[in-house]
Amino acid sequence: MNQAHFPITAHGVEADEPRKSGAEAEERVMRLINDAIQQHRVQPGDRLVERELSAGAQANRQAVRNALARMAQAGLVNLTPNRGATVVQYSPETTRQIMHARIVNEGAALVALAGRLDDGGRDRLEGILRQEAAAYDEGRIIEGRHHSRAFHAAFTELAGNVMMSRFVSELIACQPLLGMRNSGRQSSFSGVIAHTRTLAALLRGDGHEAESVNTQLLLALEREFLRESTADPA
Amino acid sequence: MNQAHFPITAHGVEADEPRKSGAEAEERVMRLINDAIQQHRVQPGDRLVERELSAGAQANRQAVRNALARMAQAGLVNLTPNRGATVVQYSPETTRQIMHARIVNEGAALVALAGRLDDGGRDRLEGILRQEAAAYDEGRIIEGRHHSRAFHAAFTELAGNVMMSRFVSELIACQPLLGMRNSGRQSSFSGVIAHTRTLAALLRGDGHEAESVNTQLLLALEREFLRESTADPA
């Protein structure tokens, strides 16, 4: 696979930061990799070399190692002994499984949340939705996607089940790796309309409608991902 | 909390094994802790000292560290900076959340599995169920519980969704920590009857009946856990 001539170097980073270690450095490494994935600067299959990450995130190698272990457990990275870490490459079947897991758990969250969404929660969801719509309107697709994921993560978290929230967050985190074969053209798929309908149903207290809308959205997303991965231009 | 005068030492272990490192040692450490939890040799809140685990599992300290990190991410262990690891202590609310997450995901697995359970899967579930029933009949409660968890893990795995299977496995893994306040008396709660009905419904292709039975079982288990944790004899 791709050899990782690393585009992973912080772009506008200030010179010689104190190279802090510990949990902070771990977070930095994970952010570095996640950002690189979301901005399509690394592709599934690319190797993630410890030394490069260490330099790129101003972190100790041990911190890099810990971060990679965590991301491997979260399913974002493939870690094979003595051969290091690579970005995972999801098969169509795994794509379907991820989306089904999301349908089930996000659906349960929406049903649980309907009717007991307080003002704070409503404001939060409306805020994210507004940012998402604005980003898509102005053509900032990647940022729009980010807000879209935040919307799903937010209503799941608001439902109050910590376990399911963590799980869904993990599933959402691997979304940038699902639709990735279309190197050139950016699919302009947007969930703004569905999100608006979901939020309206939530406020109305109609959990099943919210779940249904969300399920349809996720199924459409799944079709999009699978279409992208079969129509490989290379 | 309890100070961990460690009962964590392998009982019938042979002298001076080569103290292997790496993934193998990590597995050993996790087994050591899991066994200690399941056999009630450590309680929620107990500290897990790296040096003791290192000695008990014939493992390097780094391996212990990695194992603890993984178990922390899985939610079995609480890891606070500079103060080490403790066995997690679930609140009643978290107990409810865990059981609800299991209800949702195991239910989805049962619905997906119904009707397309092949002979191999049926044999596997029947085998586990037989072992479970035998263990309870002969009064080996802890082993019975083990097989019971294996049953839930097995039908979830057979459903074929790797993500949901991993998640449910994690949830099941923290079950020994839920019903734990009743130091002395062992609750003889058994899921054998419910499991039998679940399996029958599966073979019949009636996924919703299987889901319903399983949900009722998990709710009963939840009540059992909550009853145990409120009725504290100390």
Add this chain to the structure above:
DNA sequence: CGCAAGAACATTGTTGACAATCTTTCGGCG
């Protein structure tokens, strides 16, 4: 020219020592 064996290189895995932090103990003071 193709291919295989081996050396040179690159990368990951492991180990032990040291530093930072927390906990306990002991002594002094009010």
Add this chain to the structure above:
DNA sequence: CGCCGAAAGATTGTCAACAATGTTCTTGCG
């Protein structure tokens, strides 16, 4: 007698050197 504070001890966190493994390049042979 109780309490505050400092030292001693225990435990975790960090680091860099070393070992083991994998990869690539070169070289010699068929």
